Amino acid sequence: MRELLSEPLSPKPGLGEQLLDERKISVFDCYQCRKCSAGCPLTFAMDFYPHEIIRLTALGQEDLVLESNTIWVCASCQTCTTRCPNDIDIAAVMDYLKERAIATHRSIPQKNVATFHQVFLDDVRLSGGRLHEALLLRMYTSRSGGAMAKLVNGTFMGDLKLGFELFRKGRLRLKPPQRVRDIDEFMELFKKAKVWGE
Amino acid sequence: MKVSYYPGCSLESTARDYAESIQGIARWLDIQLEEIDDWSCCGATAAHSLNEFLALALPTRNLLLAEAVGLDVVVPCALCFNRLKSAEKVLLGPEAAQFESRYLTHIAQVNGLETGAQSEEPIKNRIYQGKIKIWDLLDYLTQEAVLSRITAKIKRPLKGLKTVCYYGCLVARPPRVTDAQQCEDPTNMDRLVEVLGAQAYPWSYKTDCCGAGLAVSRPDIIDTLVQRLYEHALEAEAECIVVSCQMCQANLDMVQSRISHKFGKHYYLPVLYFTELIGLALGHPGVRTWLKRHFVNPFPLLMRKGLLD
């Protein structure tokens, strides 16, 4: 963050106000006590700390927050939200920013994380209501791209071995899960959720 | 005791050990688990990361099914529990009307109903009343009444088994969603473990995140988080880790050999479901089958302790 912000920022109205309007979360209540960041177990993998995301959101710095690693490596563990003295739902801010990053076609530095979430929802939709885990692994491996790179660096073998071990232990059900009965009604819920670009 | 049961997707597949142990001990404790008919996925981390509406709509569908049955609903998965509770809070909170009309507009459209004034009637019928309680399985099984049933049925106390209890994130946090009384320092699993005759050691990591949601997409992050948990479990002098969530279990169990390899240190910490420990103490014959499905083989430890033959 420090290197990124060597120049003073000019605050822009917009992002923080929209968050307040759409999700009833006020990042303007933050007084930068940093309790959220102090308790966050994922800071080692983040480019901005959680309190910095909150501040930058309040200052309307869309480019910085929407293209940050932080929003994608946040594990939604809810520690920050639980401890914030001003009751700011920081984890929900992260969710809002992820949703917005996709909706506004931002470049996403953590492609694999985003792809995994999308594949998960695709799986639930295609399977008719319940997640088919065996399908999830296959779809993710093919969609997360770089199949060649994966072959070379061994991740692919790792995935394969894991899948095989699960199967051997009777924990990878190949049979598709039961579909919900009123499938049209169920699909209707998904129509609102056109979050993937393809 | 009879309750509704919402197993969630992974209990039908990768968490089969957990599912079997739950069914096994429930029967022995005279608890009737009635699986909710036609349940669907809660949306998990994927939905709340990508689409707020879906993140509430998917659990809402299940809550409506559960309320129609009318019994309290028990949920073994921490993430499902958290999502159902999140939807409950919205459905019973100040935003309820707004969310419901969005939800029901969708359903109404597909059922050929007019949206707006004419459709008020069918819509009203489906509003969630909040008459049922959503239980986390651990909370449910550590009620006084259940604990005393367990105590009465113990055949083989788990003497000498040194454990730390790992609760994970989402059953506890955030308390305004989960209604957890002790979100920073839950104690009900520790208490259960001691009732079963084992030792539950204190440690500061019982609700620290293991990062399960990133297990597939960022395994490197998991290695750091989970190795930290192993180290602190060992520092607390535990020989195994007890969990109440299948994502925690998978995340701590499946990658133990990878982490050992990566950090050049051999970790041996079996990761056991609290329900498996109950089964073990009650002398349930299914225990061996459940434990065989784990990655880190718990048999050497349990045999050394004289808890399995």
Ligand code: SF4
């Ligand atoms: S804990 Fe709350 S008030 Fe403190 S820095 Fe974080 S968001 Fe701001």
Ligand code: SF4
């Ligand atoms: S929810 Fe995200 S930002 Fe908050 S403490 Fe957990 S990982 Fe950090």
